[in-house]
Amino acid sequence: MSNWIDRNIKWVFTMPAVIFVGLMMVMPVGYTFWLSFHDWNMSNITPPLWVALQNYLDLFHDELFIKSLKLMFYFTIVAVAVETVLGVGLAVLMNQNIVGKGLVKTLFLLPMVATPVAVGLIWVLIYEPNIGIANVFLEKLGLPGQEWLTSQNLVMPSLIFIDVWEWTPMIALIVLAGLVSLPKDPYEAAMIDGANTWQSFSKITLPLLKPTLYSAVLLRMIDALKTFDIIYATTQGGPGTSSQTINIYGYVLGFQYFKIGQASALLMIFFIIVLSISIFTILLRNRAGVNL
Amino acid sequence: MSGKKPKPVKVILTHVGVYLSLFLFLLPFLWMLLASFKTQVQILDTSKLFEITASFKNYVSVFNEYSFLTFIWNSFIVGVGATIFGLILGLPAAYAIAKYKQQGLGLLILVARIVPGISFLIPWFIIFSKLNLIDTYTSLILSHMLVTMPFIIWVMIPFFEGLPHELEESARVDGCSIPSAFVRVMLPISGPGIVTSSILAFIFSWNNFMFSLILAGDKTKTLPIAVFNFISYSDINWGGLMAASVIITAPVLILALFAQKYIIAGLTGGSVKG
Numbered sequence: 001m002s003n004w005i006d007r008n009i010k011w012v013f014t015m016p017a018v019i020f021v022g023l024m025m026v027m028p029v030g031y032t033f034w035l036s037f038h039d040w041n042m043s044n045i046t047p048p049l050w051v052a053l054q055n056y057l058d059l060f061h062d063e064l065f066i067k068s069l070k071l072m073f074y075f076t077i078v079a080v081a082v083e084t085v086l087g088v089g090l091a092v093l094m095n096q097n098i099v100g101k102g103l104v105k106t107l108f109l110l111p112m113v114a115t116p117v118a119v120g121l122i123w124v125l126i127y128e129p130n131i132g133i134a135n136v137f138l139e140k141l142g143l144p145g146q147e148w149l150t151s152q153n154l155v156m157p158s159l160i161f162i163d164v165w166e167w168t169p170m171i172a173l174i175v176l177a178g179l180v181s182l183p184k185d186p187y188e189a190a191m192i193d194g195a196n197t198w199q200s201f202s203k204i205t206l207p208l209l210k211p212t213l214y215s216a217v218l219l220r221m222i223d224a225l226k227t228f229d230i231i232y233a234t235t236q237g238g239p240g241t242s243s244q245t246i247n248i249y250g251y252v253l254g255f256q257y258f259k260i261g262q263a264s265a266l267l268m269i270f271f272i273i274v275l276s277i278s279i280f281t282i283l284l285r286n287r288a289g290v291n292l
Numbered sequence: 293m294s295g296k297k298p299k300p301v302k303v304i305l306t307h308v309g310v311y312l313s314l315f316l317f318l319l320p321f322l323w324m325l326l327a328s329f330k331t332q333v334q335i336l337d338t339s340k341l342f343e344i345t346a347s348f349k350n351y352v353s354v355f356n357e358y359s360f361l362t363f364i365w366n367s368f369i370v371g372v373g374a375t376i377f378g379l380i381l382g383l384p385a386a387y388a389i390a391k392y393k394q395q396g397l398g399l400l401i402l403v404a405r406i407v408p409g410i411s412f413l414i415p416w417f418i419i420f421s422k423l424n425l426i427d428t429y430t431s432l433i434l435s436h437m438l439v440t441m442p443f444i445i446w447v448m449i450p451f452f453e454g455l456p457h458e459l460e461e462s463a464r465v466d467g468c469s470i471p472s473a474f475v476r477v478m479l480p481i482s483g484p485g486i487v488t489s490s491i492l493a494f495i496f497s498w499n500n501f502m503f504s505l506i507l508a509g510d511k512t513k514t515l516p517i518a519v520f521n522f523i524s525y526s527d528i529n530w531g532g533l534m535a536a537s538v539i540i541t542a543p544v545l546i547l548a549l550f551a552q553k554y555i556i557a558g559l560t561g562g563s564v565k566g
Contacts, residue, residue, distance in 0.1 A: 002469045005469060005470070005471060006469055006470045009388065009470045009471070010388045010391075010392040010394060012384075012471070013384035013385055013387060013388035013471075013474075014384070014385045014388045014389065014394065014397050016380075016381045016384070016385070017381045017382060017384075017385035017401065017441060017445065018385075018397065018400065020381055020437065020438075020441065021400065021401065021404055021438070021441075024412070024416075024434065024435070024437070024438050025403075025404055025407060025412055025438060027415075028411075028412035028415035028416060028419070029407065029411055029412055029415075031412075031414075031415035031418075031419075032411055032412060032414055032415055035414065035415075042418070090310075090313055093306055093309045093310050093313070094310055096303075096306045096310075097303075098306065098307060098310050099307065104310060104311075104314055105552075106549060106552045107314055107317075107318060108314065108317060109548055109552055109555050109556075110317075110318065110321065110545055110548065111317055111320075112555075112559065113495055113499075113544055113545065113548040113555060114321070114499075114541045114544065114545060115498065115499045115515070115516055115537075115540045115541050115544060116499060116501060116516075117499075117501050117516040117519060117540075118324075118516070118519065118536075118537040118540045118541045119320070119541075121519060121523075121533055121534075121537050122320050122321075122323065122324045122534070122537055123320065124523075125323070125324075125327060125335075125530060125533070125534065126320060126323060130336075130338070131335060131336055131337075131338055131530075133323060133341070136338050136341065165317065165320065168317075169317060170556070170559060173556050174556060174560060177556065215560065216560075219559070219560055222405070222406055225408075226408045226409070226410075228409075228410065228501070228502050229501045229502065229516075232501070232505075233501075247408065247410055250410050251410060251413075254413070254414050255413075255417075255506065260414060263414060264414060267408075267410060267411040267413075267414070268411070270408055270410070270411060271407065271408060271411040274406060274407070274408050275406060275407070278406045
């Protein structure tokens with residue numbers, strides 16, 4: 001017995017985890033796939049009714065679904081772009097000889113580990129039109145106050161701003177780790193050739209940093225596509241549907257309207273989008289010769 | 293950087309830049325802390341931004357009127373449970389993946405991070421309802437394990453890769469089976485890695501909102517769900533809400549300071565090395 005275990009140890013040790021992931025993730029996703037071809041409202045009396053592709057066809061005629069897709073991409077692209085630029089800038093600053101660097105690095109961790117729901121609620125207070133500091137600050141500058149989370153035009157930028165606050169430090173810390181491990185020689189050579197700071201940054205640092213940046217952006221993108229907690233805690237998709245990303249719409253369809261079939265179809269599309277973007281980015285990274 | 297001494301102006305500007313950014317990133321936390329000690333009147337009057345009647349009234353009401361102790365207990369049980377079972381499944385898996393270079397399996401676990409949690413929420417709800425497990429610790433711990441276990445595996449794979457394997461081999465020579473060599477020799481010297489990966493796993497369970505939103509009920513409501521008690525009415529009890537937010541975030545912020553070295557590793561786990 002003990003011999004058999006030793007011989008098959010790599011399976012004995014990994015199978016429990018693999019079976020768990022299979023039972024809790026792979027099988028349920030399969031179930032969602034099956035449900036996506038049915039019409040059902042979770043009742044015990046009427047069983048799921050086979051409707052083939054109807055749920056998928058309905059979704060593409062559903063304006064709210066198209067809108068939720070656009071909002072998801074809008075949120076992800078803008079947030080990740082801003083976070084990357086700011087994060088790289090911050091990392092370059094932190095890569096200097098800063099007094100108390102260790103402490104600074106540690107404190108920058110706090111936004112990303114704080115409980116997202118609590119973070120969302122803090123920002124609800126900050127954005128509150130009458131009593132929040134966002135508007136108090138604008139007034140001090142002589143600018144008119146804004147309806148941050150309750151105006152249809154401003155709600156997405158306001159949410160993106162929260163995401164930028166929460167996740168720029170992560171990009172900065174990953175990039176900083178990349179910067180620290182860069183070789184010193186190219187810089188010395190460039191200095192002898194008379195390159196200025198900007199030239200050595202754009203011609204040496206950025207190209208060398210490419211693998212690190214790929215990883216950071218990929219991770220951030222995967223998580224930004226799935227943003228749920230912050231949106232739920234601040235606007236729940238509102239006002240109206242102006243911040244209802246696909247994640248929130250799926251939740252609303254499934255757990256508020258109990259349109260199980262349609263929600264499942266939406267979730268399958270969402271699942272495929274997130275998975276293909278991830279695979280695509282990983283392949284792109286490998287093709288670019290990036291190998292970490 | 294190397295060679296010439298940087299100019300003093302540049303040094304000062306860099307410091308101003310870093311510390312100003314840090315201040316801006318910490319400002320929301322300071323604001324939450326300030327508000328949690330204010331009375332409702334002080335919060336509602338923007339001319340009294342920094343007037344604080346330093347009192348724990350909000351905190352007392354959070355525990356007395358909103359029975360937060362129950363929710364803290366629920367979050368704690370679920371977090372500890374999900375972490376312990378995550379360790380039981382995750383540690384041997386991480387060890388085997390590291391030792392036998394099972395990259396494929398590592399990748400499978402990585403998928404658990406990529407797949408949107410909401411895409412299995414409907415089946416979970418249906419299955420756990422049929423098993424009468426909604427509003428029980430069992431369903432919450434099982435669901436949170438899908439968060440904790442991958443983090444534990446990602447942090448532990450590089451950790452196990454870095455351990456010296458001579459100790460294990462000598463235990464094997466003495467007649468130990470691989471599982472008992474793992475438990476008696478490898479686990480004890482992995483203390484630091486296990487502690488930090490557990491802290492990380494616990495933080496992510498504590499912060500989890502979506503799974504608890506569906507699977508928790510009145511008896512097992514965790515903190516991120518319970519905090520909405522403050523805004524379910526037309527009036528928001530801002531002081532209480534901010535005190536509750538402090539109570540929720542303070543433990544994870546403190547834990548994060550202990551596990552700081554591994555936080556980035558845990559957050560970026562798998563993908564950087566994938």
